[in-house]
Structure formats: structure tokens, C-alpha cells
Amino acid sequence: MSQRVNPELKEDLLKYGVKDWNDCFHCGTCTATCNLTDESFAFPRKEIKYLQMGLKNKVAQSVEPWLCYYCGDCSEQCLREAEPGELMMSLRRYLMSLYDWTGISGLFYRNKLVYILSFFIVGIAIMLVAFSTKYDINEWKSTFEFGHLLEQLFVAGVALFIILPSVFRMYWFAIVKDKTIKVSFIAYITSLWELFLHSVTQKNILKCSNSTFTWFRHWIVAVSYIVMLVMVVVFDWFQFADGSGAGAIIGQIIAYLVFGLLTIFSGIMIIKRISKKEEQYKFSELSDWFFPIWLFLLALTATLSFLTRQLGIVNVAQLIFILHIIIIAQWALLIVPFTKWAHILYRPFGIYFACLKKSSKPVK
Ligand code: SF4
Ligand code: SF4
Numbered sequence: 001m002s003q004r005v006n007p008e009l010k011e012d013l014l015k016y017g018v019k020d021w022n023d024c025f026h027c028g029t030c031t032a033t034c035n036l037t038d039e040s041f042a043f044p045r046k047e048i049k050y051l052q053m054g055l056k057n058k059v060a061q062s063v064e065p066w067l068c069y070y071c072g073d074c075s076e077q078c079l080r081e082a083e084p085g086e087l088m089m090s091l092r093r094y095l096m097s098l099y100d101w102t103g104i105s106g107l108f109y110r111n112k113l114v115y116i117l118s119f120f121i122v123g124i125a126i127m128l129v130a131f132s133t134k135y136d137i138n139e140w141k142s143t144f145e146f147g148h149l150l151e152q153l154f155v156a157g158v159a160l161f162i163i164l165p166s167v168f169r170m171y172w173f174a175i176v177k178d179k180t181i182k183v184s185f186i187a188y189i190t191s192l193w194e195l196f197l198h199s200v201t202q203k204n205i206l207k208c209s210n211s212t213f214t215w216f217r218h219w220i221v222a223v224s225y226i227v228m229l230v231m232v233v234v235f236d237w238f239q240f241a242d243g244s245g246a247g248a249i250i251g252q253i254i255a256y257l258v259f260g261l262l263t264i265f266s267g268i269m270i271i272k273r274i275s276k277k278e279e280q281y282k283f284s285e286l287s288d289w290f291f292p293i294w295l296f297l298l299a300l301t302a303t304l305s306f307l308t309r310q311l312g313i314v315n316v317a318q319l320i321f322i323l324h325i326i327i328i329a330q331w332a333l334l335i336v337p338f339t340k341w342a343h344i345l346y347r348p349f350g351i352y353f354a355c356l357k358k359s360s361k362p363v364k
Helices: 009-014 029-033 045-053 056-061 073-077 084-099 104-110 112-132 140-176 185-190 192-201 203-207 212-234 237-241 246-275 286-310 314-338 342-359
Strands: none
Touching: 009 045, 009 084, 029 045, 029 073, 045 056, 045 084, 056 084, 056 140, 073 084, 084 104, 084 140, 084 342, 104 112, 104 314, 112 140, 112 286, 112 314, 140 212, 140 237, 140 314, 140 342, 185 192, 185 342, 192 203, 192 342, 203 212, 212 246, 212 286, 237 246, 237 286, 246 286, 286 314, 314 342
């Protein structure tokens, strides 16, 4: 099938943080260096070829950017300093903007001012809602009930209206629009194991060089985040602060553990971005900063409001909790569906779709 050449693709992609890929002279060192490539998925060189030829459809159908964990091995080896690792990162941003039906993701990546303003708008909106609902902001129990209700609404709304359609659109671009392959029904079922395995373990990071701590950090953050999500959605987790039974004590231990780990590890991510010593932290787009900073603030405000509530300093707990809800709202409505967080979701699906492509039959 012929692929449409898009001369504007280069201009489009530059807005997503990509460097000029014409520095690349196709030596293939990056692909040879990458431990995550194989004969079916020869990235990052193949992606650079698509970009140089302006093959927008090929880029849209590719799952390779999701197979890359941005270890930076390829960038270190590139003689032309073409930064292939950062190019894969930029392609992930670009693909996310294609998957997002609202167009907000692309808008945030292309226009930093809009991105920053949206944080102010969400923050002000939450404060207006907080002070105008039937909930009495001066009565501490209603403040926490109000916050818990908002948390549940954010999670359910974003999952239903943004995340699920985005994953479907990813499938649409990667599999349905790729007319060169035919995927059998049985492959959809048997490859589900890979989706589960990589969602839970992120084990492919371990194939990159010197990656054990990176893997450990990713894994701890992902597990802590999932536990936090379950506590927020399923339980009114702040109720644990008041109880004294066995259930409440277990809840308190889990809350401190999870929020403590998220605070420490998001703090490490911020320090690494500031130091720029590692290849994957050399280039930071605005959303790359917002992700660890908001995760850090989210975990820190949760810990402090929980602690102050337990200590009976209710007024302080209430104030920190309102700040926490503003941060959660910005996190859940802006960062999770439209920027960096969505990688956590798309990556295992990228691996799943790669398995489908590998097991497919070519269409003649
Ligand atoms: S990005 Fe660098 S290492 Fe990769 S093919 Fe181009 S020049 Fe070679
Ligand atoms: S950054 Fe690492 S995982 Fe990504 S393409 Fe380069 S070598 Fe492979």
C-alpha cells in the first residue's frame, strides 16, 4: 500500500521536542546498540527513515516508540549526536497527541503557555467549587468527603472519556490502519499474557545496560501508584487516619509506605532531571518536569494532611487537604490523560500490539 508523504511532518514534529534528524547518516549503530530491537522492530533507525521520507502514516502505525524505555544507550553511541533516544521520546509525545481524540494533548505539547494556564484554571475552578458547594468547608468531615467524591469522579471520568477512547485509537492506528497485516483472533487472546506481564513487571527495562536501579525505581513508583489509586477509589482512605482497629492500622501503614515511597522516588526523578548526568534526563520538555514535580507534591500533601489529621491538628489537615485536592485535580485532569503519565498505559499496549504484528500474516 502506498504511504502518503507529508512535507509538513518535520515542522509538526519539531514542536514535540525532536531534534533535526538530518544529522543521522544511517550507520545503524543505534539499532545495533539497542537491546530491545529485533528483526521485526529495527528502531530507532527505521523511525528516522520514516521521518526523513515524511511518511506520516507509517509513523502513526508504528509501535516502536513504545518499545523503547529511553535508556539512552543509542544516543551515547551515535557518532553524529543525532540523539536517537530523544527522538523516540518525541515520537511518543507525537503519537499520544494522535491517540487523544480531544486534541488537548497536542495543544499542550505545542503550546506551553496554554499548558501552564490550564493548571491555573483547574486550580481556581477547584477552589470555587470547594467554597460554593453544599459541603461546609469549615466542617472537617465534609471537606474530606468532598475531596473523596472529587477523586472518584476524576478517576472514573478520565478513564471512561479519555483513556479508554485513546487506547482504542492507538489500536486503530497501530493494527486496523496497517493494511499490510492480518491478525488472527487467537493472537489477540494469546498475546494478552504479554500485556499483563509487561504492565506488572516492566521487565524489558532490564535488557538495557546498567538498568537495574532504573527498573527498580520505575517498578516501585508504578506499584505504589496503583496501590494509591485503589486506596483512593475503593476506600475513603483518609478514614484510616482516625481508626484504631487492626484494619485502620494496616491502612495507616500502607498509606505512609505508599506516599513515602512516591515522595522519595519522585524526588529522585526531579534531582536527576536537574543534574542532567544521565542520557535520558539530558533533555526535558515542560511536561517532563511537571510529571515528577506534581507526583512529589501529590504524595507530600497526602502524607502531611494524613499525619496532621492523625495528630488532631484538624485545621492544618483541612488546609493541606484542599491543596492536595487542587494538585490531584491538575494531576488527574491534565497530566494523566494528556501528557507524561499516559506512557505508563501506552507502553504495555505497545508491546501487546507489537506481539500482534509479529504473529500476523502479511497481506499480499
Ligand atoms: S541516529 Fe546516529 S547511530 Fe543511529 S543511524 Fe543515525 S547516525 Fe547512526
Ligand atoms: S533509548 Fe535505549 S531502548 Fe530506546 S531506542 Fe535507544 S537504546 Fe533502545
